[in-house]
Amino acid sequence: MTTDEHVEVQMAGRPPLRVRLNAAAPFGWWPALCIALVALIDRVEYNLMAGALPAIQRELGFGDTAGGAIATAAALAGVILLIPAGRLADRGRRTWAMATVVAVWSLLTLGSGLVMSYAMLFAVRVLLGGAGLLYNPAASSLLADYFPGGSRSRAFSLERFGYFAGQPVGIIVGGALAEAYGWRTMFFLIAVPGMIVAMLCLSLREPVRGTGDRIELLRTGETAAATPVAPVAAAPPRGPVLKEMRDLLGIRTLRAVVAGLGTLFFGLGGLMFWLPTFYQRTFDMPSGMAAGLAGGVGLLGMIVGSLLGARLGDRGHLTRPGWRVALGAGGLMVGGLSLAGSVAVLMLPVQLACLAVSSIAFLVAIPALTAATADVVPAARRGMGFALLQFLVSLAGAAGPLLVGAFSDATGSLRAAYAILAVPLLVGALLAYRGRTSFDADRQAALAQR
Numbered sequence: 144m145t146t147d148e149h150v151e152v153q154m155a156g157r158p159p160l161r162v163r164l165n166a167a168a169p170f171g172w173w174p175a176l177c178i179a180l181v182a183l184i185d186r187v188e189y190n191l192m193a194g195a196l197p198a199i200q201r202e203l204g205f206g207d208t209a210g211g212a213i214a215t216a217a218a219l220a221g222v223i224l225l226i227p228a229g230r231l232a233d234r235g236r237r238t239w240a241m242a243t244v245v246a247v248w249s250l251l252t253l254g255s256g257l258v259m260s261y262a263m264l265f266a267v268r269v270l271l272g273g274a275g276l277l278y279n280p281a282a283s284s285l286l287a288d289y290f291p292g293g294s295r296s297r298a299f300s301l302e303r304f305g306y307f308a309g310q311p312v313g314i315i316v317g318g319a320l321a322e323a324y325g326w327r328t329m330f331f332l333i334a335v336p337g338m339i340v341a342m343l344c345l346s347l348r349e350p351v352r353g354t355g356d357r358i359e360l361l362r363t364g365e366t367a368a369a370t371p372v373a374p375v376a377a378a379p380p381r382g383p384v385l386k387e388m389r390d391l392l393g394i395r396t397l398r399a400v401v402a403g404l405g406t407l408f409f410g411l412g413g414l415m416f417w418l419p420t421f422y423q424r425t426f427d428m429p430s431g432m433a434a435g436l437a438g439g440v441g442l443l444g445m446i447v448g449s450l451l452g453a454r455l456g457d458r459g460h461l462t463r464p465g466w467r468v469a470l471g472a473g474g475l476m477v478g479g480l481s482l483a484g485s486v487a488v489l490m491l492p493v494q495l496a497c498l499a500v501s502s503i504a505f506l507v508a509i510p511a512l513t514a515a516t517a518d519v520v521p522a523a524r525r526g527m528g529f530a531l532l533q534f535l536v537s538l539a540g541a542a543g544p545l546l547v548g549a550f551s552d553a554t555g556s557l558r559a560a561y562a563i564l565a566v567p568l569l570v571g572a573l574l575a576y577r578g579r580t581s582f583d584a585d586r587q588a589a590l591a592q593r
Contacts, residue, residue, distance in 0.1 A: 396578040
C-alpha cells in the first residue's frame, strides 16, 4: 500500500468523493474546525451569563440559589431533548440538523437581552439550554465518519477545545461587554457570530455512516484494499428507545466513560459557573477583571491541553491496549487534584496556576475519552451512543451550579460550597480507569457491526 493510494467514498446526497487513504484527515480539517466553531459558539452563548451574573442580579434582583437554578434548569432542559436528537442523528441529515440548532441558539441569545424580569430570563435561558446540547450527537457522529480511528483524538480535541474554550471565552466576553456596554447589549452582539456559524455548517459534505471505520480497516489491512468504502449505509437499530439505551450501556467501556465524565462534569459545572463570582467576593475584584482572570487562565491551559491531547491520544491508539481510556483517566486525576488546590489556597497566584494545570489535564483527558466512545460504539448507533453519553453526563453536571449556590446561601461562603466538589472529581478518574481492560474487545465488536 502506498501513501498516494486513493479510495472512493460515498457521500449522502452528493457524488462520490476520492480521498487519500493514509491521510490523517481524508476529508481535510475543515469539518473538524467547523464543528469546533459550533461547540465554541454553543458554550460562549451559554456562559455569557456567568461573566455578567452580578450585573444581572443587581438589575433583576435575585440571589445565588436563583442564579444557580437558571444554569441547572437550562442543563436539564437540554438533557430532556438529547435522546430524540440522538435518534435523529442516526437517521437524518446531520449537517442540516447542526445548522438549524445553531440558528435557534442565536435567536434565543438575542431574546435574552430583551427580558424584563427574572421569570422571563429563566424561561429564555431554559429554552436556550434545551437547544444547546442538540448539536452533540450529530456532530460527534460526523467526526467519527470524517476521521478514521488513528486520527480521532486530534479531531475530537478540536471539538472539545471549542466546547471548553467557549466556557472561559463566554465568561471573559460576558464580563467585559457587560461592564463596558451593559448586559443587554452583550447578548445582542453575540447573536451575530452565531448566525454566521449556522451558515458555515451548510458547507459541510455528509459522509455515509461508517466511512471512518472502513477507511481504518483498509489502512490496517483487516479488509481487502479493493473493497469500496461505504457503498451502503448501515441501517440504524429499530425498537424501543429504552432497550436501545440498555444495549448501549451493555458496552463496558462506555459505562466507564459515562461514570468518569459524569462525576467530572458535576464538579466542573459547579466550579466554573461560580468562579468569577468567587474571585469578586474573595479578592474584591471588579467583574471584568474577575471574569478575565478566570476565563483567560483557563483558556490558556486549554490551548496547551488540546495540543498535547491531540498528539498523545492518537499516538498509542493501535499499539497499547486501552491507551485512550488510561490517558483520559490520568488526565482526570491530575485535573481533579489541581482544581481542588485552586480553591483550597487563598493565594491568587497559586489558584491561577492550579486552574491552568487543571485546564491542561482536562483537555488531554476529555477528547481521549470522547474518541474512545466513538471507537467502541457501532457506526449505525453513534448518534444515540453520544446522546446517551451526553444525557447522563449532563444530568450529573446539571446539579453542580445549583448545589454550590444552595450551599453558598446556607453557609455564607462560596469557598465552603466548593469543598463538596473535591470527592466526585477524584472518584470520576478512578471509575474511568476501569474501562481500559475492556476497550480492545469493545472496539473489535463495534467494527464487526459497521
